[in-house]
Amino acid sequence: MTANNPVTVFPPDEYNKALVAHVHPPDWVNPQPVDCYDLVVLGGGTAGLVAAGGAASLGIGLKVALVESHLLGGDCLNFGCVPSKTLLRSGRAVADVRAAVNFGVELPPGIEINFSAVMERLRRVRATISHHDSAQRFSQEFGVDVFLGKGQFTDNQTISAEGVPLRFKKAVIATGARAAQLQIPGLSEVGYLTNETVFSLTERPQRLAVIGAGPVGCELAQAFNDLGSQVILLHKNSHILDREDADAAEILQQTLLTEGIRLILGCQLERVEKIDGGKVLHLRCNGNLEFVIVDEILLAAGRSPNVENLNLAAVGVAWDQRGVKVNDYLQTSNPKIFAAGDICMDWKFTHAADAAARIVIRNALFAPFGLGRSKLSQLVMPWTTYTHPEIAHVGLYERSAQAQGIAVETIMIPFNDLDRAIADGEEVGFVKIHHRRGSDQIVGATIVAKHAGEMISELTVAIAHKIGLNKLAQVIHPYPTQAEAIKQAADIYQRKSFANPWTQTLLKLLNKLT
Numbered sequence: 001m002t003a004n005n006p007v008t009v010f011p012p013d014e015y016n017k018a019l020v021a022h023v024h025p026p027d028w029v030n031p032q033p034v035d036c037y038d039l040v041v042l043g044g045g046t047a048g049l050v051a052a053g054g055a056a057s058l059g060i061g062l063k064v065a066l067v068e069s070h071l072l073g074g075d076c077l078n079f080g081c082v083p084s085k086t087l088l089r090s091g092r093a094v095a096d097v098r099a100a101v102n103f104g105v106e107l108p109p110g111i112e113i114n115f116s117a118v119m120e121r122l123r124r125v126r127a128t129i130s131h132h133d134s135a136q137r138f139s140q141e142f143g144v145d146v147f148l149g150k151g152q153f154t155d156n157q158t159i160s161a162e163g164v165p166l167r168f169k170k171a172v173i174a175t176g177a178r179a180a181q182l183q184i185p186g187l188s189e190v191g192y193l194t195n196e197t198v199f200s201l202t203e204r205p206q207r208l209a210v211i212g213a214g215p216v217g218c219e220l221a222q223a224f225n226d227l228g229s230q231v232i233l234l235h236k237n238s239h240i241l242d243r244e245d246a247d248a249a250e251i252l253q254q255t256l257l258t259e260g261i262r263l264i265l266g267c268q269l270e271r272v273e274k275i276d277g278g279k280v281l282h283l284r285c286n287g288n289l290e291f292v293i294v295d296e297i298l299l300a301a302g303r304s305p306n307v308e309n310l311n312l313a314a315v316g317v318a319w320d321q322r323g324v325k326v327n328d329y330l331q332t333s334n335p336k337i338f339a340a341g342d343i344c345m346d347w348k349f350t351h352a353a354d355a356a357a358r359i360v361i362r363n364a365l366f367a368p369f370g371l372g373r374s375k376l377s378q379l380v381m382p383w384t385t386y387t388h389p390e391i392a393h394v395g396l397y398e399r400s401a402q403a404q405g406i407a408v409e410t411i412m413i414p415f416n417d418l419d420r421a422i423a424d425g426e427e428v429g430f431v432k433i434h435h436r437r438g439s440d441q442i443v444g445a446t447i448v449a450k451h452a453g454e455m456i457s458e459l460t461v462a463i464a465h466k467i468g469l470n471k472l473a474q475v476i477h478p479y480p481t482q483a484e485a486i487k488q489a490a491d492i493y494q495r496k497s498f499a500n501p502w503t504q505t506l507l508k509l510l511n512k513l514t
Contacts, residue, residue, distance in 0.1 A: 005149055005162075007070060009078070010200045015123035022127075023072040024133035024148060026147070031165050038062045039071070039365065040159050042151050042310065045074020046350045047341030048174035049133060050357035053142045057363060062365070065168075066144050067151035067161045073133035074176050075342070076350040077126065083199040085386060086125045087218060090118045092388055095259075102425055113228045115204035122199060143352045152311040170336055170364045173317070173324055174357070175310065177342035181300035182211070186272040190279050192297040205229050205296035211269065212301030213240035215385040218252060220298060221261055222387050231261045232292055234283070238266045241385065242478040246447040248391045251428055252448075255290030255389070264292070272297070291394040305343050328375045329363045330356060338364050342495055347381050355379055380464040384453035389429050392452035394460045395444030398434055408444075411469075411492050413485040415449065420480035426450050431485040433459065433469070440468035440493055453484050469493040 007024040009016040020026070023044075040053040044066055046258040056064040071078045078107065097111055098148055131137060138144040149162030157323035159166045179194035193201075206229065210221040213235035232242070233256065236386040240256070240263065241249040257263060274280075279297060283290045305323035312318075318325045318333040324344040331338055338360045341353035359374045382394035401408045415421035415429040429448040445459040462472060473490035477483055497503060 005069065009071075011202055013120075013123065015120070016494055018127040019123070019130045020071075022130040022136070023077065024068075024070065025135055028135055028146075028148050030147045030149065030162065030164065031139075031159075033065065033145065033164060034063050036063070036167040036169065037065045037145075038168075038345055039170050039172065040065045040067065040166050041172045041174055042067050042159060043074070043176055043306075043341070043343070044068030044072040044133075045154065045174060045176045045341060045353065046076050047176075047353035047357045047360075048074070048172070048341075050354050051172050051360050052144045053138055054358065054361050056138075056144045057142045064144050065147060065159075065161070067147045067149070067159065067166070067167050068140065069148075069394070072138070072146075073130060076353075077130060077133050078195045079199065081350050082126050084128055084195070084216075084223075085120050086122045087118070087199070087227075088223045088386055090121065091223035094226045094228075095388060098224055099425070105173035107490075111206075115227060115340040116202055117228060119202055120197070122488060129287055150309070152309055153315045153317075154311065156315050162315075168336075169255060170338065172357075172364065173310065173312075173332070173337065173339040173343055174341045174353075175306040175343050177303040177305045177323070177348065178306045179299055182269070182299060182301060184269055184272060186274075187297070188442050190272045190274045190297070192299050194299050198298055201231060205294075207278065207294040208232070208296050208298060209234060209292065210298045210300055211292040212299065213237075213263075213265075214243075214302075215241070215302065215383075217298075217300035218256070218385060218387050220300060222256060222259065225256075226260050232264060232294065233261055234264045234267065234269065234281070236266070236268060240265070241391070244385070244391060245393065245397055245432065247430070247432070248393075248446050248448045251389065251390060251486070252385075252387055255428070257385075264290075272414045303342060303348060303469045307343070326376075328377050329373050330360050330376055331363065342511075345376070347383070349381075349383055352379075352381055352383075355381075380460055382456045384456065386453065389426070389448050389450050390452035392447045392449075392456035393445070394456055395442070395463050397432060397446075398443060401434060401443055406443060408434040409436050409437050411489040413488050413492075415482070415485070418482060418485050418488075420484065421449075423480065424450070424482070426482070429482075431455075431489055433486075433489045436492065440470045440497070441466065442469060449482050451482070455486070456482065458486055471495070 006026045037056050041048045052064050055062050086280045116254045135146045139146050147161035151161045154160045193395045208224050208229045209232045210217050211234050221233040240253050265281045266318040277296050281292050307319050316334045324339040326339050326344045340356040340360045342348045362372045384392040412432045416427040421427050432446045434444040442462050447455050469490040473494045477487045
């Protein structure tokens with residue numbers, strides 16, 4: 001049966017047509033279903049693709065079906081990681097050109113930014129990458145039965161894919177999440193952008209309001225500011241990235257202000273209206289009424305789970321406004337049905353969805369009687385906010401360690417004393433490592449650097465495999481690099497441990513005997 005819900009991604013140029021040809025081909029014919037599938041996956045984002053492709057490609061003959069109503073690849077490929085990081089790279093190129101004078105490189109005055117070309121490159125990059133998530137690849141290379149169309153549960157053993165029943169032994173819900181809708185008078189009537197529409201722009205908004213100063217809001221605010229928009233970043237709380245390490249968030253807040261982004265913090269957006277000159281946002285700040293006028297509004301204030309129309313009640317799967325409820329094994333209230341990714345997890349990252357899908361494969365298919373199951377809570381999860389500088393984190397913050405009753409000590413290496421950072425002109429940044437008091441065990445770390453996301457993996461490995469600061473101090477790091485700050489932090493811990501009176505006595509004795 002041919003998929004009967006064709007999809008168009010705007011603008012419908014050659015690149016978006018190539019994208020659609022991969023991830024929702026208009027001529028796709030859904031396969032004839034087998035009598036019963038070992039696993040049926042609802043949703044073709046990262047979690048769904050990894051669960052379906054991983055199970056089907058094990059080479060043991062598992063029958064796996066994947067049902068996707070919109071675009072394979074989900075948010076990551078189509079509306080998230082890939083387009084946003086491509087856009088950020090263009091913005092960073094502009095920032096680098098503007099900063100060139102600091103390195104003795106004099107350029108002609110003025111910078112021409114071809115916004116249309118920036119967005120064309122974004123669409124080209126996305127289309128180039130899209131074959132990794134294509135329907136044809138998952139069907140032919142992995143052996144997954146790919147069904148394009150609406151899917152929902154009909155009973156405890158069946159999912160309907162465009163009206164065709166797919167019987168299953170186990171099922172996975174991986175339908176993801178979308179931008180949260182704000183109930184603000186006038187907002188819907190005036191119109192706004194979300195991550196699902198902002199990358200379809202072909203003309204640069206002269207004045208852009210970004211609502212929400214979490215990671216996505218900060219990233220896109222900085223990117224559009226770099227690309228020439230006048231950006232206003234609004235946040236209901238008193239500081240951007242208020243869940244992040246406070247020192248890291250402060251560095252980024254000051255960076256955004258220096259770059260010319262207007263921050264409106266601790267204010268409530270009360271209503272929006274359209275006028276001839278643009279869109280008016282009416283705000284209440286410290287009891288006073290204020291307003292700003294912009295051309296476009298971008299919502300980046302949270303996510304809402306895609307639970308509608310799945311008919312979860314028919315199979316006894318519990319859910320609430322945060323998403324599908326799961327236990328630590330990613331099992332729903334129906335033991336035959338699991339969930340992974342944004343639909344059920346606080347970690348709304350592509351790499352988190354990937355890791356969760358691997359847990360689901362193991363727990364749903366290879367843990368008889370519950371033996372050998374893996375837990376979500378056992379994951380050591382790093383993440384990065386891809387601003388410049390980047391902010392990367394793994395493990396516990398100092399405040400979360402205290403909340404868990406874990407006494408920690410903190411070692412911080414500021415980049416203004418780091419040779420490579422000075423040479424790079426990137427002295428604003430740091431490596432901060434938390435370790436258990438009286439032990440070299442690393443429990444958390446935050447890095448602020450141009451490539452913090454690349455640097456954090458060393459500390460993620462250390463936490464995941466219990467490699468302490470003493471062992472990190474023995475690892476040779478190339479000089480000069482910014483990652484050398486990690487070794488410097490380990491060296492500081494080691495020097496402190498040598499200052500112990502017992503250690504001092506032992507060293508003196510060994511020296512006399514040598």
